[in-house]
Amino acid sequence: MSAPLLEARGLAKAYGGVEAVRDVSFTLAPGEMLALIGPNGAGKSTLFAMLGGQLRPDAGRVLLQGRDITRVPASGRFALGVGRTFQVAATFPSLSVRENVQTALLSRAGELFRLMGRADRSHRAEADALLGHVGLAGAADRAAGELAYGDVKRLELALALGNAPRLLLMDEPTAGMARAERADLMRLARDIARDRAIGVLFTEHDMEAVFGHADRILVLDRGALIAEGPPDAVRRDPKVRAVYLGEEAGP
Template sequence: MSSPVLEVSALTKHYGGVHALDGVSFSIARGELLALIGPNGAGKSTCFNIVNGQIRPDSGRVRLAGRDITGLAPRHIARLGVGRTFQVATVFASMTVLENVQMALIAARGQVFGLWTAARHRGHGDALALLEQTGLAAFAARPAATLAYGDVKRLELAMALAGDPALLLMDEPTAGMSSDERQAMIALVRQLTRARGLAVLFTEHAMDVVFGHADRVVVLARGRLIADGSVEAVRDDPAVRAVYLGGASITLSQTP
């Protein structure tokens, strides 16, 4: 069995008397899509931001492919092979879809150019390949400002993949989408996870996305990990139903 891409060990973070995280541990393997869920205030964002380097834990460690990255700055963590998308997608609206991905490639490769005209042909083929993988090749020449919201999220994904990450962090990847858009987006992420051998950690409030597509689910409540297992095990866990979902009144059906 290969070593985990990401190992989170006994993470603890306190804000005064509030235990945002209390000894949380889990790992993610190559090719695995792991959902991190929990009610508001469970500690998801704190955990996510510690992994990304935006917050330093009070104790505990974060390791990427065996390397301790605890407390490193986000830019250093990105260079070591961590990509990220955000709940509210941000792209360069005035640039074309292709140019957005080219800029992401230039940044990932540490290339610096004084003028965009000197850089616009850099990474053209690689940018087109990423657009092909994310279903946006037909929109390459369009200004990003003209894209539908679901396509903006796909563009952000293509940009996050520009650094060829080993680990991809996705904060609410389907937020603001319709049901059909949600399913298409997470199916694309799952496909890329397998094809590229990514490890993906994502937070999500839409249970149809979580229980229809995740390989494994980690559940937090009040800063503590209360469940870590397969979709089926977590879906049927009484503690998850009681603490996170408010009992049996919510049906956790798996999307076909």
């Protein structure tokens, strides 16, 4: 049996005696959309940072396709195929949409020095293909700073895909987006994950995005994993409903 794409084993992190994450274990398969939810203060950000390499756990291990990456920093994980998008989209507003993606492709190829030369010709076809994949082919020559926010989030996704990730960590991917844009972006992420066999772990406050697009859901409360499973099972879980105290646990 092959190893999972991502495996967390007994992850724990404390701050001044307060346990932010306690003994959390789970797996993620290639092509799977896995949501991480929980009330404020549940430990989502801390767990996410341990998986991305921004924080080192006090205990436990993180494995990528069977390789222990617990002590590998974020930059090293990026080189191993761990991509990430952020709650506030990170793009280069003064560059064109195409040039943004070309920059990501140059970084992957270790050719950032070419930004001082003929970068406008580098990886153009691949950049255009990625823009077509995220629905931005018609905006390739526009400045990124001119895009509507929903398109900026699509561009950020294209930048992440430029590294050809095996694992994609998405932090609040629909934050700041209109309802229709949120649904479109999550469908796009799901389709890309399945087409390219990319494992996607995302945190999200929009429960429609979670229950409508995740294959499985992890629920944290006070640092501990209290529920895990497909959306229908998590929606019915009495512990989840108790934690949310009247908040909708699904559409």
